[in-house]
Amino acid sequence: MATRARKQLTLDARGVYYRQLNERIRQAASQGVSRFVLNNVNGQRYIATGLVGDLVFDIHGVPGQDMAAFMCGPLIRVSGNAQDGVGNTMDGGKVVIDGIAGDVIGYAMRGGRIYVRGDVGYRVGIHMKAYMDNVPVIVVGGKSGDFLGEYMAGGIILLLGMFSDKRCSPITGRSMGTGMHGGVIYVRGEVPEEQLGPGLHAQPVGADDLRTIRGIVKDYARELKLDGEDILSGGFMKVRPFSHRPYGNLYVPA
Amino acid sequence: MHYVLIGNGIASIGAIEGIRRQDARGAVTVIGAEDSPAYGRPLISYLLAGKIGPDQLALRPEEFYKKSGVALKLGTRVLRVDPKAKRVHTDKGEAVAYDRLLLATGGKPFTPAIPGLEGPGVYNFTNLDHAQVLISLAKTMKRAVVVGGGLIGLKAAESLFDRGVEVSILELAPRILSLAFDENAAQLASRRLMDAGIAVHCGVTAKEIRRDETGAIKGLLLTDGLFLETGVVVIAIGVVPNFELARDCGIKVDKGIVVDETMRTSDPEVFAAGDVAQAKDLLTGDNRVVPIWTNAYNQGFCAGKNMAGAHEPYVGGLAMNSISFYGLPTMSVGTVNPPEADPDYEVAATLDEKKQSYRKLVFHQGRLVGYVLVGDIDQAGMYTAFVKFKLPVAEETRRKLVSGEPGVLLWPDEFFNQTWNPGTD
Amino acid sequence: MLFRPVNNNYHDFVIDRDKDRCINCKVCVRQCSYEAHYWDENRQRVMHDNSKCVGCHRCEALCPTAALTIRKNPSEFRDNALWRPVFLKNIYKQADTGAVLLGAMGSPVDIPCYWDHLLLDASQVTNPSIDPLREPMELKTFLGSKPRSLEFATARDGSRRLKTKMPPQIELRYPIMFSAMSLGSINYNLHLAMARAAEETGICYNTGEGGLHKTLYRYGPNTIVQVASGRFGVHRDYINAGVGIEIKIGQGAKPGIGGHLPGEKITAMVAETRMIPLGSDAISPAPHHDIYSIEDLLQLIYALKETSEYRLPVSVKVAAVHNVAAIVSGIVRAGADIVAIDGVRGGTGAAPCMIRDNVGIPIELAIASVDQRLRDEGIRSQASIVAAGGIRCSADAVKAIALGADAVYIGTAALVAVGCTLCARCYTGKCPWGIATNDPKLAKRQNPDLAARKLANLIRAWGHEMEEMLGGMGLNSIESLRGNRDKLRAVGLSREEMDILGVKHAGN
Amino acid sequence: MKRVYPNKDFCIGCHICELACLTAHSKSQDLIIAYTEERTAEGLSPCKRVFERGAQCVAISCRHCDEPSCVAACISGALRKDPETGRTVYDEQKCVGCWSCLMACPYGAIRRHPLKAKIVKCDLCQGREAGPACVQACPNQALVYEER
Amino acid sequence: MKAAHRDFDFQKDISGCGIFGVIHKKRGLLPGEMPIRAMACMHDRGNGLGAGYAAYGIYPEFADKYAFHLMCDDEAGVDAAEQLLRRFFDVAESEPIPTRRVPAVRKPPVVWRYFVSPKKDRPAGYRSLDELDYVVSVVMRINTRVPGAFVFSSGKNMGAFKGVGFPEDIAEFYRLEEYSAFIWTGHNRFPTNTPGWWGGAHPFTLLDWSIVHNGEISSYGINRRYLCENDYECTLMTDTEVVAYLLDLLIRKHGLSKQMAAKVFAPPFWDEIERMPKAEAEAMRALRITYGSAMLNGPFAILVADNSGLFGLNDRIKLRPLLVAEKDDMVFMSSEESAVREVCPELDRVWMPKAGEPVIVNLEA
Incomplete structure (x- = not known):
C-alpha cells in the first residue's frame, strides 16, 4: 500500500480551525488525494472523522478530540501523543500512535485497529463490539487507567504494560472489564485480581490465544518499530466474560 | 372456423372448454355414437350399484352445450374421415365439413380370445347400454363372474354385488390391481372385497365359457380346472385405443394416434385427445397411451385451445387412480x-x-x-x-x-x- | 395450583370464560404466549391458569365468540390507604427473588397530568374560526436551527434570492413523529410499518438505538437515526442514512438509567443490524462514556456534524428532569439543532419500576420552562423543541405546541395504534400483540401493511383534529400556535403551576 | 377474477378463518351453534385449512385455478369452471365421492365431508355480500380477496 | 436579555374596525377634512369607543425633530413625563395640542406635544444605543414607568391623534380640519371588551411607524413572545402594537424590505411555495422557517404608514376587506369603497388586492 504512488497533500495546520482543516481534507479526498501530511497539528478535532476508504494520514503534533471517530478505512500515524476519544465508534482502518493517548480510546469500536505505544487513560476500549468478521483490536504498549474494556461486547484488547512512564502503577486501573459480555482482554504478565471487575478472573492463555497474540504483536511491532519477539517473550493472561448475559437474573416482573 | 369433435366423452368436454377459452365464436359440432349427452364413464359402476340415478349421469348441465354454442349430433357414427376434403362422413349419410377436427374416439374394451365368448350373457363395462342391461338382469340373476381384477373389474364386481348378485372375480396376475397398485394395497382391497362376500380368484383366468343348448351361459371353466357356475360374464380387462378412423385415413398411429406436444396429429388440421391418443407422460416425458380420466380431459382441453389458435404444449399426463371398495x-x-x-x-x-x-x-x-x-x-x-x-x-x-x-x-x-x-x- | 409459590396466587387478573359461549375452538390457546389458556386432555376442553395472565387482552380481542373477559382479580387485601396491594405484592416478589422490580411502558402511577388541566381557546364572533375542510390549513413544520434574521438580494427582474445560508432542516407534514423505539425492542415489521407510515404521511420515525436494517435505508427521507451510549449499529453510512441524527442522552421512563436488551431478543436480524453477536445481551450504559460533561456533548455533536458534513441537523434527546431548562439551554449552546425532551410518563420496553415511577418531571412543565428559558436567553430560534412522553391524543399535541414545542414524538400512542394494550411485559419478549418481540411466531402478528395503515391513519386523524382545533382558534398555520400560550387556560392549577406553564386560569 | 390470496408471512395460525368459513356455510349462521351442533351432527366442516410448520403457518383453500386439476379429474361433472364468474363451482348433488379431485388437486384444497361421500370445497362464499368470510374475519389481513 | 415574567397575564383587546388611508405620492398636502369625512362615512363600523388618525407632513417647521404626542391623566403626569423627557432630549418646543371641547368626548386626558432631539450627552446606560433605539427606549420607559403618562406618537414630521369617541368626534376634538398632510390614515374602532382607554385607540405608533388595523390577530400570543425575545415589551393591551414592533424589528433592525415584511406577516401557503421558481421558493421557505413566530394569523387588514409611504396588507385568506383606489397622484386604501367615493367621487382605478399581497405606495423623493 505504501509503495503505490499516492496523490499527496501536505497541510500546515498551525492556527487553522478544525472545521476548515477537515473541510479541506474532505475536499482533497474527493479530488483523489489519498495521502495527507498534516504538520503542526495542535488540538484540531475530528481529524479523519467519518472518512472512508484507502487514505493515509501522517500527523505531526497533537491531534485533538475524537480523531478517527466513525472512521472506516484510513490509516493514521501520529508521531506524538493523542488526546481523548481516538477511534470513537470506529468501523475500520488503523490508528498508530507513537506516544501516549488519552481517555475513552476506541469507544464502541467495532472494527479496525488502534495501536498506542505508551500509556492510555481511563475507559479505554469500553463497549467494543464484534460482529462476524469485524473484530476490533486495541493494543496498548504501556499501562491503562481504570475501567479498561468496560461493557466490552466483542473484540480484542492487548495490554502490554511495557512502554510506560508510570513506573509504580499497576498495569491496569481498577474495575477492568466490568460488565464485560463479549470479547477478550489479553494482558502481558500478571493481572492483579483486585483490579478486575466483579465476577471476572484471569486465566492462562491457550495455544489459539497465543496465535492470535502473535499475529497482533507482529503487526504492532512493525508499525511502531519495536522488537516483537521481546514483547512475545513475556507470559500472557486473558480475561473473558463469565457470561454473555451478566445481568440476566437481576430483575423480577413487577 | 368450424370445429368438429368426434366422440362425446370427457376429452370432448375438455376440448369444448378449451376452444371456448380461446375462441368465443367459432362453430363447434360434436358427433357422438351414443345417444346420451356426455356422461362420466366411471359413473357406470355407481349407476349399476344404484348409488345414482340415470339423471345424474350427465357431465355438464343441460344448458352447457347451448351456452357453449355447440351443435350435437348424437347417435351418429363417423364412418370415414377425408382429410383432403376436410370432411367427415357419418352413418346418417351426412358429410360434415370441418376446419379443425378432433379425434376423441376413446378406447374400446379389450376382449380376450376365450372359447364360448361369442353369444349372449357376456358384457363389458364401458358403456351405458351394457350397464342398463345388467341392471335389469340383476333382478333375476343369481351369480356373475367378472373377468379382470383391475379397477373396472373390481368396481363392476362391487356394483353387481350391491344389486344382490353373487360375484366372483378372476385375475390372471397373482393379485388384483396389479397395474396401478402394489401388493399391500391390493391385499387390503382384496380383503375388503372378500369380507364383503365377493370371491376373488387370482392367478387364474377363464379357459372356456360353457353354454347350454339355448346358448345361455352355464358357467366358466377356469385355467386351474375349477368350474364356476354363472349366467353372466363381465369382461373387464381393459381398453385399447379406438384409432381405426385415424389409421384408415392415413393419420399416423402407433399404440394410439400419434400427437405432437400440442395434441396435433400428423395431419395439421386434425387433433387427437383422450384414451385414443398417444401423448406425453409427465414423469417419463415419453409419449404413451395412458387411458386415465384426468388425462383425457386435460388433453382435450389442451387440444381445444390449440385447435383454436393457441400454442400451448401439453404438460403431460400423470397416471392417477382413485377408487373405493366398500x-x-x-x-x-x-x-x-x-x-x-x-x-x-x-x-x-x-x-x-x-x-x-x-x-x-x-x-x-x-x-x-x-x-x-x-x-x-x-x-x-x-x-x-x-x-x-x-x-x-x-x-x-x-x-x-x-x-x-x-x-x-x-x-x-x-x-x-x-x-x-x-x-x- | 399445587406446588407453587404462594404469592403466585396473588395474581393481578382473572380470566372469565363464559361457558355458554366458549366452543373450545382453542383460538385463545394459540394466541396466549404466556400459556394462560391450555387444552386440557383429561377434561377435553380449554382451561386457563389465571396466575399466568398478564392482562394483555389478546385472547379477549380474538375470541370469536366473545366468551372471554379479562378482569382485575377481585381478591383484595384489607383496605389500607398507605399499604396499597401493589406494594405488598411487590415486596412478596422481592422477598422471594432478591431482584429489582422491572416494569415497562409509561408509568402507571398517578403523576399529575397537566394536559388534563389545560383547555384550548376557540374563536367566537370577534374573529372567525376557520373551516379546515375548505380553507387552507398548514401543519407543516421544520425542525432545526433557524437563523435570527435573513438577508435577501433582489435581482433586476425583481425576484428575490436568499443570501443567508439556511441551517439544515427536517421537514414534517405534521408536527408529529414516531419516537425512538429500537429494532430489537420492537421488531422489524413495526420498523417497516413506521417507516412506511412516515413516508406516507410525510413525517419521520426514529430508529431508536438499535441501528437501521439494511432494507430500511430507502426510507431515509423519513428517518431520524439515533446514536445512544451503546452505539449499536452506528457507523458512517448509518449516520448519513436519514434526515437527522439524534443523540440519546436520556429517556423519560428511566432518566439516568441505561438500557438492556435481553439476549432472547437478539435474533439474527437484530444481531446483524446492531453489529453484535447472536443471543448476547445488548447493554446500553446509562451515560455515553465519552460524555461526562456538556463540552463532551458538544464534542459528539460536532463529531456527528463532521461525519455528516453539516448536512443534517443533530438532535439531542434528554429526559425531563428538575433542571431541564438549564440543561437544554446548555445543549442548545453546545450546538444541538433540535432538543427532544421526554417527560416522566414516557414509555419504555423495560425500566426498573422505582425509576420509572419516581424520577423525572412531567413533560408539560418541562416544555413550558424550557421554551421560556430559551426565549429569555434569546436562543429559542437556535433549536427546535420536540416534546415526548405521554402524548395521548391530538389535543395533548396541540397543547404541547401551544406551550412551546415545535413537534411531538409519539411512542406509546403509535404502539397502541397497532394493538398494544399496555400490559407492560415488553421485556419478556413474548408480546402477544407481536410488538415487543422478535419471536417469529409472534412478530408476524404485526402485518406491516396493516400496521402501516393504522399508523398512517392515526397521524392523519390527529392531523385533522389539530387542523380543527387550529381552525377553531382562528389560526391557519401551526407556527401561529407554537408557543402561543394565550390559546391555553388552566383549570384547577395552583398559581405556581400556572406561572411555570405561563398560562392564565380559565375565566381570566 | 377476485381470489383469496394467503400470505404465509403474516398468517398467525389462529384458525379464525376456519371458524368464519364454518359459520358462513352453516344453516344457523351462528358460530356457536355451527361449531358445537352442526359440526358434529351434520358434519359441517370448513373449506379452509391451516398448515403449520414451526413458526410458519398459512391458511389455504381452493385457488379457483384457471385450469383446475379437480375439474379435469371429476368423473361426475360435480366440479366445473363457471365460464361467467371464472369460479370453480361445485354441485354437491352430483358428487359421487370418488375422491378423484381430492387426489388431483395439488393444492390440498379439497377435503372429504366427514359424514357423507361428498367433498367440501371453497365457494368464495358465493352470495355473501361482504365477500369471503375468511378474509373478513382474518385479524391480520393474511388473507386478501382481490383481483391480481 | 429581559425577563418578561408573567407577560402572559396581559389581556389583549378584541375589536372590529373600519380603516382608511390616503397618500399623495408627490407630497401634495391633503386637507384634514378628507380623512374626517371618509371616516364619518364608515361611522357604523365603530361603536364610539375609539378612533384616531395619523398624519404625515404636518410639522414641516420641526421636520428634523421627534414630535412626541403625550397623553396624561392629569397635569402631574405631564410634569413627570416632561421631567423624564428632558433628561434624554433637548426640547425645541413644547405646547398643549390644540383641542376643542366636544360634548361627545368625555373626560379627555391632557394632551401635550414636544419637539425634541436626543441629547448629545446621553445618560449612562443609553450611550451604546443607536438613535432610534434610544428614542424607542425612552418611549417604552415613559409608557411603562411613568404613571398616568403615555406617548402616543413619537416620529418626525408626523403625529397621531386618537381617543375614545367616534372618528368625527375625535377629529373635532383635535381640530384636525386645521391640519394638512401628504399621508393620512384613519381608524374607527369597535372594541368588544376594553374599557374606553385613549391609549388603546388606533393608530398605534412607534417612531414614525403608524398602524391602523382592522381585525384580530389570533397569533398574538406567540407574536408577543417572539417580540419579547427581541426586547420589545408588549404592554398596551392591543394586538396592533405587535404589528408596529414587528415592523420595527423586521424592517429597521433586520433590514427586510416592506415587501418581505409583508410576506412575513402574510406568507404564501406551502403549496404555493412549492410551485414557485426555485430561488423564490427557497427565499419564501426560509422566510417562513425563520419568521414563523412573526406571522400574523387571523383576520386582518392593516394600513401602515411612515415617512416613506403607505402600505396596506390583508391576511392571507382575506378575512377582512381592503380596497385600493387611485386618482391622479393620490392612492386611497379603505375598508369600504364608499368612504373613498365620499371624498373623491371620480376615481381612475379601483381594485381589491389579493389576500396577503401587499400594496406599497412610496412617496416620491
Missing part, C-alpha cells in the same frame, strides 16, 4: 411399482393393517415420483403436488412426507409465493 378409499399416483433393481428409487411404506391404512411413497433422485394411499387419503393432493410439480424433497420434507404430514409450507418459498401469492414480491 368405503375403503385407495389412491395411486405416478410411479408406484419402481423397478426393483434400480438403486435410484427409494420406497417408504407404512402399513397399519388394523386401521386398514397404507401409505407408500416412491422417491427418485430427491423427488417424490409416486405414491399409494389406502384408507387415510386426506393428504393425497399434497402428495400429488410433490409429484406433479417435481418439488425438491430435503431431509425435513422427506420426514414429514413419510410420516403423513405433507403440506404447502414444505414447498420452496419462491414456488409457494408464485403459487399462492402471485404478483407480490
Whole structure:
C-alpha cells in the first residue's frame, strides 16, 4: 500500500480551525488525494472523522478530540501523543500512535485497529463490539487507567504494560472489564485480581490465544518499530466474560 | 372456423372448454355414437350399484352445450374421415365439413380370445347400454363372474354385488390391481372385497365359457380346472385405443394416434385427445397411451385451445387412480411399482393393517415420483403436488412426507409465493 | 395450583370464560404466549391458569365468540390507604427473588397530568374560526436551527434570492413523529410499518438505538437515526442514512438509567443490524462514556456534524428532569439543532419500576420552562423543541405546541395504534400483540401493511383534529400556535403551576 | 377474477378463518351453534385449512385455478369452471365421492365431508355480500380477496 | 436579555374596525377634512369607543425633530413625563395640542406635544444605543414607568391623534380640519371588551411607524413572545402594537424590505411555495422557517404608514376587506369603497388586492 504512488497533500495546520482543516481534507479526498501530511497539528478535532476508504494520514503534533471517530478505512500515524476519544465508534482502518493517548480510546469500536505505544487513560476500549468478521483490536504498549474494556461486547484488547512512564502503577486501573459480555482482554504478565471487575478472573492463555497474540504483536511491532519477539517473550493472561448475559437474573416482573 | 369433435366423452368436454377459452365464436359440432349427452364413464359402476340415478349421469348441465354454442349430433357414427376434403362422413349419410377436427374416439374394451365368448350373457363395462342391461338382469340373476381384477373389474364386481348378485372375480396376475397398485394395497382391497362376500380368484383366468343348448351361459371353466357356475360374464380387462378412423385415413398411429406436444396429429388440421391418443407422460416425458380420466380431459382441453389458435404444449399426463371398495378409499399416483433393481428409487411404506391404512411413497433422485394411499387419503393432493410439480424433497420434507404430514409450507418459498401469492414480491 | 409459590396466587387478573359461549375452538390457546389458556386432555376442553395472565387482552380481542373477559382479580387485601396491594405484592416478589422490580411502558402511577388541566381557546364572533375542510390549513413544520434574521438580494427582474445560508432542516407534514423505539425492542415489521407510515404521511420515525436494517435505508427521507451510549449499529453510512441524527442522552421512563436488551431478543436480524453477536445481551450504559460533561456533548455533536458534513441537523434527546431548562439551554449552546425532551410518563420496553415511577418531571412543565428559558436567553430560534412522553391524543399535541414545542414524538400512542394494550411485559419478549418481540411466531402478528395503515391513519386523524382545533382558534398555520400560550387556560392549577406553564386560569 | 390470496408471512395460525368459513356455510349462521351442533351432527366442516410448520403457518383453500386439476379429474361433472364468474363451482348433488379431485388437486384444497361421500370445497362464499368470510374475519389481513 | 415574567397575564383587546388611508405620492398636502369625512362615512363600523388618525407632513417647521404626542391623566403626569423627557432630549418646543371641547368626548386626558432631539450627552446606560433605539427606549420607559403618562406618537414630521369617541368626534376634538398632510390614515374602532382607554385607540405608533388595523390577530400570543425575545415589551393591551414592533424589528433592525415584511406577516401557503421558481421558493421557505413566530394569523387588514409611504396588507385568506383606489397622484386604501367615493367621487382605478399581497405606495423623493 505504501509503495503505490499516492496523490499527496501536505497541510500546515498551525492556527487553522478544525472545521476548515477537515473541510479541506474532505475536499482533497474527493479530488483523489489519498495521502495527507498534516504538520503542526495542535488540538484540531475530528481529524479523519467519518472518512472512508484507502487514505493515509501522517500527523505531526497533537491531534485533538475524537480523531478517527466513525472512521472506516484510513490509516493514521501520529508521531506524538493523542488526546481523548481516538477511534470513537470506529468501523475500520488503523490508528498508530507513537506516544501516549488519552481517555475513552476506541469507544464502541467495532472494527479496525488502534495501536498506542505508551500509556492510555481511563475507559479505554469500553463497549467494543464484534460482529462476524469485524473484530476490533486495541493494543496498548504501556499501562491503562481504570475501567479498561468496560461493557466490552466483542473484540480484542492487548495490554502490554511495557512502554510506560508510570513506573509504580499497576498495569491496569481498577474495575477492568466490568460488565464485560463479549470479547477478550489479553494482558502481558500478571493481572492483579483486585483490579478486575466483579465476577471476572484471569486465566492462562491457550495455544489459539497465543496465535492470535502473535499475529497482533507482529503487526504492532512493525508499525511502531519495536522488537516483537521481546514483547512475545513475556507470559500472557486473558480475561473473558463469565457470561454473555451478566445481568440476566437481576430483575423480577413487577 | 368450424370445429368438429368426434366422440362425446370427457376429452370432448375438455376440448369444448378449451376452444371456448380461446375462441368465443367459432362453430363447434360434436358427433357422438351414443345417444346420451356426455356422461362420466366411471359413473357406470355407481349407476349399476344404484348409488345414482340415470339423471345424474350427465357431465355438464343441460344448458352447457347451448351456452357453449355447440351443435350435437348424437347417435351418429363417423364412418370415414377425408382429410383432403376436410370432411367427415357419418352413418346418417351426412358429410360434415370441418376446419379443425378432433379425434376423441376413446378406447374400446379389450376382449380376450376365450372359447364360448361369442353369444349372449357376456358384457363389458364401458358403456351405458351394457350397464342398463345388467341392471335389469340383476333382478333375476343369481351369480356373475367378472373377468379382470383391475379397477373396472373390481368396481363392476362391487356394483353387481350391491344389486344382490353373487360375484366372483378372476385375475390372471397373482393379485388384483396389479397395474396401478402394489401388493399391500391390493391385499387390503382384496380383503375388503372378500369380507364383503365377493370371491376373488387370482392367478387364474377363464379357459372356456360353457353354454347350454339355448346358448345361455352355464358357467366358466377356469385355467386351474375349477368350474364356476354363472349366467353372466363381465369382461373387464381393459381398453385399447379406438384409432381405426385415424389409421384408415392415413393419420399416423402407433399404440394410439400419434400427437405432437400440442395434441396435433400428423395431419395439421386434425387433433387427437383422450384414451385414443398417444401423448406425453409427465414423469417419463415419453409419449404413451395412458387411458386415465384426468388425462383425457386435460388433453382435450389442451387440444381445444390449440385447435383454436393457441400454442400451448401439453404438460403431460400423470397416471392417477382413485377408487373405493366398500368405503375403503385407495389412491395411486405416478410411479408406484419402481423397478426393483434400480438403486435410484427409494420406497417408504407404512402399513397399519388394523386401521386398514397404507401409505407408500416412491422417491427418485430427491423427488417424490409416486405414491399409494389406502384408507387415510386426506393428504393425497399434497402428495400429488410433490409429484406433479417435481418439488425438491430435503431431509425435513422427506420426514414429514413419510410420516403423513405433507403440506404447502414444505414447498420452496419462491414456488409457494408464485403459487399462492402471485404478483407480490 | 399445587406446588407453587404462594404469592403466585396473588395474581393481578382473572380470566372469565363464559361457558355458554366458549366452543373450545382453542383460538385463545394459540394466541396466549404466556400459556394462560391450555387444552386440557383429561377434561377435553380449554382451561386457563389465571396466575399466568398478564392482562394483555389478546385472547379477549380474538375470541370469536366473545366468551372471554379479562378482569382485575377481585381478591383484595384489607383496605389500607398507605399499604396499597401493589406494594405488598411487590415486596412478596422481592422477598422471594432478591431482584429489582422491572416494569415497562409509561408509568402507571398517578403523576399529575397537566394536559388534563389545560383547555384550548376557540374563536367566537370577534374573529372567525376557520373551516379546515375548505380553507387552507398548514401543519407543516421544520425542525432545526433557524437563523435570527435573513438577508435577501433582489435581482433586476425583481425576484428575490436568499443570501443567508439556511441551517439544515427536517421537514414534517405534521408536527408529529414516531419516537425512538429500537429494532430489537420492537421488531422489524413495526420498523417497516413506521417507516412506511412516515413516508406516507410525510413525517419521520426514529430508529431508536438499535441501528437501521439494511432494507430500511430507502426510507431515509423519513428517518431520524439515533446514536445512544451503546452505539449499536452506528457507523458512517448509518449516520448519513436519514434526515437527522439524534443523540440519546436520556429517556423519560428511566432518566439516568441505561438500557438492556435481553439476549432472547437478539435474533439474527437484530444481531446483524446492531453489529453484535447472536443471543448476547445488548447493554446500553446509562451515560455515553465519552460524555461526562456538556463540552463532551458538544464534542459528539460536532463529531456527528463532521461525519455528516453539516448536512443534517443533530438532535439531542434528554429526559425531563428538575433542571431541564438549564440543561437544554446548555445543549442548545453546545450546538444541538433540535432538543427532544421526554417527560416522566414516557414509555419504555423495560425500566426498573422505582425509576420509572419516581424520577423525572412531567413533560408539560418541562416544555413550558424550557421554551421560556430559551426565549429569555434569546436562543429559542437556535433549536427546535420536540416534546415526548405521554402524548395521548391530538389535543395533548396541540397543547404541547401551544406551550412551546415545535413537534411531538409519539411512542406509546403509535404502539397502541397497532394493538398494544399496555400490559407492560415488553421485556419478556413474548408480546402477544407481536410488538415487543422478535419471536417469529409472534412478530408476524404485526402485518406491516396493516400496521402501516393504522399508523398512517392515526397521524392523519390527529392531523385533522389539530387542523380543527387550529381552525377553531382562528389560526391557519401551526407556527401561529407554537408557543402561543394565550390559546391555553388552566383549570384547577395552583398559581405556581400556572406561572411555570405561563398560562392564565380559565375565566381570566 | 377476485381470489383469496394467503400470505404465509403474516398468517398467525389462529384458525379464525376456519371458524368464519364454518359459520358462513352453516344453516344457523351462528358460530356457536355451527361449531358445537352442526359440526358434529351434520358434519359441517370448513373449506379452509391451516398448515403449520414451526413458526410458519398459512391458511389455504381452493385457488379457483384457471385450469383446475379437480375439474379435469371429476368423473361426475360435480366440479366445473363457471365460464361467467371464472369460479370453480361445485354441485354437491352430483358428487359421487370418488375422491378423484381430492387426489388431483395439488393444492390440498379439497377435503372429504366427514359424514357423507361428498367433498367440501371453497365457494368464495358465493352470495355473501361482504365477500369471503375468511378474509373478513382474518385479524391480520393474511388473507386478501382481490383481483391480481 | 429581559425577563418578561408573567407577560402572559396581559389581556389583549378584541375589536372590529373600519380603516382608511390616503397618500399623495408627490407630497401634495391633503386637507384634514378628507380623512374626517371618509371616516364619518364608515361611522357604523365603530361603536364610539375609539378612533384616531395619523398624519404625515404636518410639522414641516420641526421636520428634523421627534414630535412626541403625550397623553396624561392629569397635569402631574405631564410634569413627570416632561421631567423624564428632558433628561434624554433637548426640547425645541413644547405646547398643549390644540383641542376643542366636544360634548361627545368625555373626560379627555391632557394632551401635550414636544419637539425634541436626543441629547448629545446621553445618560449612562443609553450611550451604546443607536438613535432610534434610544428614542424607542425612552418611549417604552415613559409608557411603562411613568404613571398616568403615555406617548402616543413619537416620529418626525408626523403625529397621531386618537381617543375614545367616534372618528368625527375625535377629529373635532383635535381640530384636525386645521391640519394638512401628504399621508393620512384613519381608524374607527369597535372594541368588544376594553374599557374606553385613549391609549388603546388606533393608530398605534412607534417612531414614525403608524398602524391602523382592522381585525384580530389570533397569533398574538406567540407574536408577543417572539417580540419579547427581541426586547420589545408588549404592554398596551392591543394586538396592533405587535404589528408596529414587528415592523420595527423586521424592517429597521433586520433590514427586510416592506415587501418581505409583508410576506412575513402574510406568507404564501406551502403549496404555493412549492410551485414557485426555485430561488423564490427557497427565499419564501426560509422566510417562513425563520419568521414563523412573526406571522400574523387571523383576520386582518392593516394600513401602515411612515415617512416613506403607505402600505396596506390583508391576511392571507382575506378575512377582512381592503380596497385600493387611485386618482391622479393620490392612492386611497379603505375598508369600504364608499368612504373613498365620499371624498373623491371620480376615481381612475379601483381594485381589491389579493389576500396577503401587499400594496406599497412610496412617496416620491
